[in-house]
Amino acid sequence: MATPKKLSFDALVLGGGIAGLEAALNLAEQDFSVVVVEQDASIGGKMIRLSKVFPTLDCSSCITTPKMAAAAHHPQITILTYCELQTLKRQNGGLVAGIVQKPRYVDAEKCIGCRQCEYQCPVLVPDAEQGGLAARKAAYIPFSNAIPQTALIDTANCILCGRCAKICPTQAVDYFEQPGEFTLTAGAAVIATGFEMIPLKDKVQYGQGQIPNVITALQMERLLAPHGPYNRVLRPYDGMEPDNIAFIQCAGSRDQSLGLGYCSRVCCMYAVKEAMLLSGALPLADITVYYMDIRAFGKGYEQFYQTAQAMGVNFVKGKVAYLDPGENGAVKVRYESQDAAGGVQVAEHDLVVLSLGLVPAWDPQGRCVLSTAGDKFIKTVKPKTSPTLTDLEGVFVAGAAAGPKDIVDSIVEAGAAAMEASRYLTSVSSKQ
Ligand SMILES: Cc1cc2nc3c(=O)[nH]c(=O)nc-3n(C[C@H](O)[C@H](O)[C@H](O)COP(=O)(O)OP(=O)(O)OC[C@H]3O[C@@H](n4cnc5c(N)ncnc54)[C@H](O)[C@@H]3O)c2cc1C
Numbered sequence: 001m002a003t004p005k006k007l008s009f010d011a012l013v014l015g016g017g018i019a020g021l022e023a024a025l026n027l028a029e030q031d032f033s034v035v036v037v038e039q040d041a042s043i044g045g046k047m048i049r050l051s052k053v054f055p056t057l058d059c060s061s062c063i064t065t066p067k068m069a070a071a072a073h074h075p076q077i078t079i080l081t082y083c084e085l086q087t088l089k090r091q092n093g094g095l096v097a098g099i100v101q102k103p104r105y106v107d108a109e110k111c112i113g114c115r116q117c118e119y120q121c122p123v124l125v126p127d128a129e130q131g132g133l134a135a136r137k138a139a140y141i142p143f144s145n146a147i148p149q150t151a152l153i154d155t156a157n158c159i160l161c162g163r164c165a166k167i168c169p170t171q172a173v174d175y176f177e178q179p180g181e182f183t184l185t186a187g188a189a190v191i192a193t194g195f196e197m198i199p200l201k202d203k204v205q206y207g208q209g210q211i212p213n214v215i216t217a218l219q220m221e222r223l224l225a226p227h228g229p230y231n232r233v234l235r236p237y238d239g240m241e242p243d244n245i246a247f248i249q250c251a252g253s254r255d256q257s258l259g260l261g262y263c264s265r266v267c268c269m270y271a272v273k274e275a276m277l278l279s280g281a282l283p284l285a286d287i288t289v290y291y292m293d294i295r296a297f298g299k300g301y302e303q304f305y306q307t308a309q310a311m312g313v314n315f316v317k318g319k320v321a322y323l324d325p326g327e328n329g330a331v332k333v334r335y336e337s338q339d340a341a342g343g344v345q346v347a348e349h350d351l352v353v354l355s356l357g358l359v360p361a362w363d364p365q366g367r368c369v370l371s372t373a374g375d376k377f378i379k380t381v382k383p384k385t386s387p388t389l390t391d392l393e394g395v396f397v398a399g400a401a402a403g404p405k406d407i408v409d410s411i412v413e414a415g416a417a418a419m420e421a422s423r424y425l426t427s428v429s430s431k432q
Pocket of ligand 1 (some may be wrong): 017018019020039040047053055056083085192195196197217218225266271282306361362399400401405407408412
């Protein structure tokens with residue numbers, strides 16, 4: 001592994017999702033040098049994996065790809081992918097970050113992104129980028145518009161057949177590559193590590209991921225995406241086109257039994273969006289959303305919800321208690337109705353989509369002295385007046401790392417974090 005050419009920067013941005021990229025671009029435009037450290041093999045975060053975005057229904061990758069490219073080509077921005085932050089501490093008036101570069105088993109300097117290794121690889125494994133609904137090779141580039149276009153080898157599944165090494169035109173494959181360690185220094189940092197959805201295995205009442213045809217909202221995003229696994233909406237269990245689809249809201253959020261007492265903020269709107277997109281993709285299908293309350297809080301969101309109702313999406317007020325497998329891949333939904341029907345009801349659907357709660361993607365404990373709040377997201381010390389300020393000097397937070405957030409709020413917050421970091425860097429340099 002080659003050590004990065006430059007190791008000292010004005011600012012470090014942890015996380016290359018939409019918030020991290022926006023913060024990096026804002027800082028770079030003010031002529032600060034920025035390093036973006038991303039744990040995945042590509043930048044882009046969750047947004048590059050979405051189909052369309054509420055409330056405008058713009059194509060998500062059409063917005064994200066230019067941002068990714070702008071950051072990658074900016075002369076003031078260095079992007080380090082497939083890297084883990086080990087430690088972040090204050091030292092000599094600045095920040096010092098210990099980074100581990102995970103081995104790709106492909107030399108990033110030599111790889112030209114030709115995908116010959118991928119075409120030759122005989123191994124097929126579930127593709128996490130497609131929600132596990134399609135296959136990828138063991139030697140692969142994460143997705144078509146990934147940045148960088150550098151291959152990697154998944155050694156957990158590689159059978160060491162040697163075909164990738166043999167076909168590679170630049171001899172980039174290196175089965176013996178070791179993790180690399182290096183230290184970065186920066187004057188300020190923006191934490192933009194985003195969120196994950198609560199794992200389905202934690203949802204006992206929804207079959208812990210074992211009931212066929214119960215999928216997550218992120219998997220539905222992939223089914224609806226133009227470059228998704230099947231190019232149409234099919235249920236994973238038997239490839240049938242579903243006629244009757246249900247969304248279950250607050251599947252994990254506002255659930256004290258899982259320690260997630262908070263609202264995940266984006267689930268109502270993404271379920272409304274996915275329901276609308278589904279009625280376009282499957283015009284004859286019945287679509288039901290089981291909800292406790294619909295929280296349509298943003299600009300244009302209430303109108304968006306009303307449009308979904310006008311399109312015929314059926315909104316049922318009721319709390320889903322549990323799911324059971326039905327006949328022929330159907331899913332039985334048992335819920336307590338709060339509508340006119342009242343009482344405990346059972347309905348059957350071809351496909352069920354869980355709007356799972358959002359949890360933080362990163363826990364700073366043991367890596368740096370940043371505090372987290374009661375919900376385990378990064379703590380902001382002045383949430384009203386400086387919502388991006390953390391309790392570690394020179395470190396700011398943006399996007400879903402501070403709590404569940406939609407794209408608009410993540411971008412606005414990234415701009416604010418960049419301004420705070422810029423002001424901090426200027427004040428520190430004027431004192432020296
Ligand atoms: C199913 C679904 C649909 C959605 N649809 C919409 C929509 O239509 N409109 C809308 O406005 N919002 C939508 N959202 C919300 C949207 O995804 C978020 O607002 C947005 O992704 C937040 O961006 P972010 O950069 O803060 O976090 P993320 O997108 O999570 O990006 C964080 C990045 O940080 C990286 N990272 C994490 N930990 C580390 C670490 N330790 N070191 C280095 N890198 C790290 C991650 O790999 C990732 O690349 C949806 C969410 C879901 C779940």
